[in-house]
Amino acid sequence: xxxxxxxxxxxxxxxxxxxxxxxxxxxxxxxxxxxxxxxxxxxxxxxxxxxxxxxxxxxxxxxxxxxxxxxxxxxxxxxxxxxxxxxxxxxxxxxxxxxxxxxxxxxxxxxxxxxxxxxxxxxxxxxxxxxxxxxxxxxxxxxxxxxxxxxxxxxxxxxxxxxxxxx
Amino acid sequence: xxxxxxxxxxxxxxxxxxxxxxxxxxxxxxxxxxxxxxxxxxxxxxxxxxxxxxxxxxxxxxxxxxxxxxxxxxxxxxxxxxxxxxxxxxxxxxxxxxxxxxxxxxxxxxxxxxxxxxxxxxxxxxxxxxxxxxxxxxxxxxxxxxxxxxxxxxxxxxxxxxxxxxxxxxxxxxxxxxxxxxxxxxxxxxxxxxxxxxx
Numbered sequence: 001x002x003x004x005x006x007x008x009x010x011x012x013x014x015x016x017x018x019x020x021x022x023x024x025x026x027x028x029x030x031x032x033x034x035x036x037x038x039x040x041x042x043x044x045x046x047x048x049x050x051x052x053x054x055x056x057x058x059x060x061x062x063x064x065x066x067x068x069x070x071x072x073x074x075x076x077x078x079x080x081x082x083x084x085x086x087x088x089x090x091x092x093x094x095x096x097x098x099x100x101x102x103x104x105x106x107x108x109x110x111x112x113x114x115x116x117x118x119x120x121x122x123x124x125x126x127x128x129x130x131x132x133x134x135x136x137x138x139x140x141x142x143x144x145x146x147x148x149x150x151x152x153x154x155x156x157x158x159x160x161x162x163x164x165x166x167x
Numbered sequence: 168x169x170x171x172x173x174x175x176x177x178x179x180x181x182x183x184x185x186x187x188x189x190x191x192x193x194x195x196x197x198x199x200x201x202x203x204x205x206x207x208x209x210x211x212x213x214x215x216x217x218x219x220x221x222x223x224x225x226x227x228x229x230x231x232x233x234x235x236x237x238x239x240x241x242x243x244x245x246x247x248x249x250x251x252x253x254x255x256x257x258x259x260x261x262x263x264x265x266x267x268x269x270x271x272x273x274x275x276x277x278x279x280x281x282x283x284x285x286x287x288x289x290x291x292x293x294x295x296x297x298x299x300x301x302x303x304x305x306x307x308x309x310x311x312x313x314x315x316x317x318x319x320x321x322x323x324x325x326x327x328x329x330x331x332x333x334x335x336x337x338x339x340x341x342x343x344x345x346x347x348x349x350x351x352x353x354x355x356x357x358x359x360x361x362x363x364x365x366x
Binding site: 009012013016017019020021022023025026027028029031032033035036037039040041043056058059 | 199202206207210211212213214215224229231232233235236239302303305306307309324328329333358359361365366
């Protein structure tokens with residue numbers, strides 16, 4: 001199927017009209033477009049002399065509190081939202097639960113040792129920093145509803161998870 | 168199953184403001200505007216692929232983000248930047264099929280080669296058949312070419328052909344401020360200009 005090969009002008013015009021009339025495509029969600037555009041900032045902002053390797057994590061699993069785990073026959077559902085991100089050789093298991101005053105965000109880096117890493121949870125108005133323990137676990141308490149970025153810095157690499165919706 | 172190539176589509180990208188290859192080169196030099204242009208140029212085409220395959224909006228957005236993340240990660244390695252459209256379409260198809268297969272409880276191949284073999288063996292691959300993807304790419308090129316036309320032509324053709332319910336000649340005439348009898352010849356002329364860009 002091609003446009004100009006053996007097609008005369010009238011057939012070409014008819015084809016263009018048909019394709020326009022059947023074009024029911026729509027724009028991608030603004031969030032997804034902005035996320036994709038923002039990817040470039042990690043490249044542009046990367047200091048040239050820095051030895052820190054930045055890796056953007058990709059969401060692999062999102063289990064909301066009202067969903068049973070896929071493939072499991074669960075009689076009850078969890079009240080904790082579980083998110084699993086992949087970043088190179090690491091996976092980051094995040095669990096978000098509602099507590100009295102805000103939300104609790106717990107996490108664990110799965111893979112090679114990630115103990116003692118600097119873990120930052122931040123957005124435009126707030127910035128929290130903790131260290132991961134011997135099991136590469138970390139926890140943030142009393143986090144307000146909003147969109148956050150999670151940065152995990154360990155030795156020569158930084159894992160970044162953007163647009164985490166809390167609440 | 169073969170990849171869709173630029174030759175098969177046969178719509179030249181010469182009429183676009185900057186070619187894909189020029190944009191990729193600019194991205195490699197750290198030009199964020201070029202990257203944003205690439206995302207804007209292909210966002211609708213890429214999101215349409217998982218949507219057309221019946222994925223949910225959330226799943227489609229995941230595929231979309233993974234395609235651009237993969238492109239971003241491979242920016243410096245792409246050997247034929249003039250073919251990134253086909254590459255992105257193939258990547259979106261691959262990632263979409265991974266989800267479709269997984270949701271049906273089928274084995275989801277890990278490599279593109281394995282995936283192509285699996286897809287070739289399926290009886291009904293219609294949601295993402297090559298012909299469908301070719302049409303999506305052609306529609307993308309028509310939309311891009313439409314932007315090359317002067318504003319009046321863009322408005323006339325969009326109102327008549329691109330809306331869910333086509334506008335009447337009277338409505339188009341009212342929108343661009345000419346008599347209704349002028350619309351038919353104007354439409355015809357604009358269509359010829361569009362075809363010329365696409366040739």
